[in-house]
Amino acid sequence: MYKTQMNDVVYQIWPRSFKDSNGDGIGDIQGIISKLDYLQSLGIKTIWLCPVYVSPNSDYGYDISDYYNIQPEFGTMADMDQLIHEAKNRGIGILMDLVANHTSSEHPWFKKAMADPESKYRDYYFFQEGKNGKEPNNWISVFGGPAWTKSNRDNEYYLTMFTPQQVDLNWKNPEVRQEIYKIMTFWMNKGIAGFRMDVINIIAKAEGLPDKDPHKKGLQFAGDLIVSQPMSHEYLREMYEEVMSKYPGLYLGEGMIVNKDSCAQYCGFDRKELDMMFHFDLALIGCGPLGKYDFTKLYHWTIPDFKNIFTKWNVAAYENKFWMGNFLSNHDNGRSVSRFGDEKRFRAQSQKALLVSTMTAYGTPFIYQGEEIGMTNMKIDEKDWEDFEAISDFKMLKQMFHLPRFIRLYVIQKMTRDNARTIMQWDSGEHAGFSTKKPWYLINPNHKEINVKDDLEDKDSILNFTKELIAYHQTHSALRSGSFKPVMESHKQILAYVREDENEKLMVLINLDNKPALFKADDYQEMRTQLCNYSTYGPMDKKMVFRPYEARIVKLVSQNP
Numbered sequence: 229m230y231k232t233q234m235n236d237v238v239y240q241i242w243p244r245s246f247k248d249s250n251g252d253g254i255g256d257i258q259g260i261i262s263k264l265d266y267l268q269s270l271g272i273k274t275i276w277l278c279p280v281y282v283s284p285n286s287d288y289g290y291d292i293s294d295y296y297n298i299q300p301e302f303g304t305m306a307d308m309d310q311l312i313h314e315a316k317n318r319g320i321g322i323l324m325d326l327v328a329n330h331t332s333s334e335h336p337w338f339k340k341a342m343a344d345p346e347s348k349y350r351d352y353y354f355f356q357e358g359k360n361g362k363e364p365n366n367w368i369s370v371f372g373g374p375a376w377t378k379s380n381r382d383n384e385y386y387l388t389m390f391t392p393q394q395v396d397l398n399w400k401n402p403e404v405r406q407e408i409y410k411i412m413t414f415w416m417n418k419g420i421a422g423f424r425m426d427v428i429n430i431i432a433k434a435e436g437l438p439d440k441d442p443h444k445k446g447l448q449f450a451g452d453l454i455v456s457q458p459m460s461h462e463y464l465r466e467m468y469e470e471v472m473s474k475y476p477g478l479y480l481g482e483g484m485i486v487n488k489d490s491c492a493q494y495c496g497f498d499r500k501e502l503d504m505m506f507h508f509d510l511a512l513i514g515c516g517p518l519g520k521y522d523f524t525k526l527y528h529w530t531i532p533d534f535k536n537i538f539t540k541w542n543v544a545a546y547e548n549k550f551w552m553g554n555f556l557s558n559h560d561n562g563r564s565v566s567r568f569g570d571e572k573r574f575r576a577q578s579q580k581a582l583l584v585s586t587m588t589a590y591g592t593p594f595i596y597q598g599e600e601i602g603m604t605n606m607k608i609d610e611k612d613w614e615d616f617e618a619i620s621d622f623k624m625l626k627q628m629f630h631l632p633r634f635i636r637l638y639v640i641q642k643m644t645r646d647n648a649r650t651i652m653q654w655d656s657g658e659h660a661g662f663s664t665k666k667p668w669y670l671i672n673p674n675h676k677e678i679n680v681k682d683d684l685e686d687k688d689s690i691l692n693f694t695k696e697l698i699a700y701h702q703t704h705s706a707l708r709s710g711s712f713k714p715v716m717e718s719h720k721q722i723l724a725y726v727r728e729d730e731n732e733k734l735m736v737l738i739n740l741d742n743k744p745a746l747f748k749a750d751d752y753q754e755m756r757t758q759l760c761n762y763s764t765y766g767p768m769d770k771k772m773v774f775r776p777y778e779a780r781i782v783k784l785v786s787q788n789p
């Protein structure tokens with residue numbers, strides 16, 4: 229079954245914007261080391277560190293040119309060793325990002341493949357001839373535009389499912405797989421706690437890379453030709469044999485378009501593949517079927533929509549015995565309070581309520597840097613866009629859908645990954661306590677009011693509530709591994725469920741609305757409030773009003789002797 233430690237709270241760091249130690253305006257490893265005491269004081273037990281390997285940064289670290297060395301902007305291998313060591317001294321493990329679907333086009337393997345058609349490295353990637361003067365197939369890249377990039381030879385292309393500088397690896401080649409296992413082993417031997425595996429469910433591609441829906445015009449999302457191919461499971465089982473079984477740790481997969489059946493296959497308790505998986509159904513709430521930049525539903529969603537998604541996944545994981553990584557914000561998705569809460573009128577209450585949901589769901593809770601103080605999205609001007617996906621989709625929305633500029637701006641500003649990449653707000657000072665110099669990226673002007681320093685001093689702050697929640701999660705086995713059962717499923721405002729194990733029975737109640745909500749108990753158990761996101765609160769009553777975004781964890785005590 230699940231391993232202990234696996235359900236402890238994880239804190240995600242996107243290093244470039246977390247903390248700069250040497251005054252060059254770029255976050256770095258020594259910066260993280262300087263904040264380890266802070267992280268320990270939160271109570272987290274694991275850090276998921278977004279990529280720190282050598283990278284030309286076409287996709288901010290997700291295009292890796294050397295998996296065995298550290299990006300000079302971030303520090304040295306000695307810094308990394310120190311981070312692993314000092315984190316361990318504080319009871320914190322480091323999860324590295326394993327980006328193994330693709331390498332950077334600057335990776336020596338790819339350079340050799342380009343330089344010499346006879347090189348064995350040709351077969352590390354997908355090189356193919358064009359068809360009728362066009363790309364080899366009609367796949368669209370995840371970031372817009374064709375999924376193929378022209379090589380240095382006539383009528384020849386290579387597969388790039390993300391940016392043109394991220395070249396897809398050919399996992400069919402056993403040598404490629406051995407290289408990946410070697411990288412993993414190298415890092416596990418350094419004492420890291422495991423890996424978060426980037427887009428791991430698309431490592432296997434359909435044999436022959438056929439056209440998707442050939443009768444349709446234009447580029448098509450490859451969908452079931454790349455997502456969760458049967459071979460992806462074979463590869464992960466091999467990886468399990470070769471690495472994961474030898475180095476117990478935490479192995480988490482990022483699932484692009486996963487459903488509960490495929491999750492059960494990737495991380496079912498007895499599958500010998502992964503420990504847990506991320507899904508993106510909540511992150512994509514209100515989006516059209518084509519994903520993040522599909523605005524056709526105008527990003528409109530209701531509380532029942534949120535409840536349905538949340539409940540469906542939690543029930544599925546519990547009943548089908550698989551484990552989930554639960555998050556509402558990360559480096560690819562904007563700030564949770566801006567997306568799901570009410571950042572204007574109820575920023576603190578709604579952020580706290582959202583944290584309660586992450587921290588009490590079935591699985592491992594993940595919080596993203598800045599979420600513990602309720603950082604918000606900011607409206608980022610076009611001139612400041614850095615996110616390749618957003619910039620590319622801004623063009624695509626014009627070319628493919630002929631959308632007027634003001635709508636395109638709205639869509640991008642709402643969904644750009646840049647929202648998550650503004651500078652961490654440590655204090656109200658000039659550079660937000662991040663650096664002594666102007667940082668590489670924007671600081672939200674609201675750091676004057678929203679920052680770690682002020683939150684530490686305010687006993688009712690989001691930060692102090694987060695600590696309380698993490699401590700509660702740490703000590704309550706029903707939240708860590710108990711069963712999950714939804715209650716009040718048809719309630720229009722309150723998300724409610726029961727987590728239970730042999731020690732206790734806890735009910736979680738979260739009013740997801742910015743209006744008051746009526747709560748009525750359907751049985752007569754005694755209800756004792758354990759934790760509430762409002763500083764003052766009365767006892768639970770069988771019939772009572774929940775204030776906007778009020779959230780409680782309630783102990784249910786049976787009255788039968």
Ligand code: GLC
Nearest residue numbers: 287290327390426427482560
């Ligand atoms: C994952 C990462 C994202 C990256 C993409 C390609 O989705 O989270 O940041 O751009 O994979 O590596």
Ligand code: CA
Nearest residue numbers: 248250254256
């Ligand atoms: Ca720096």
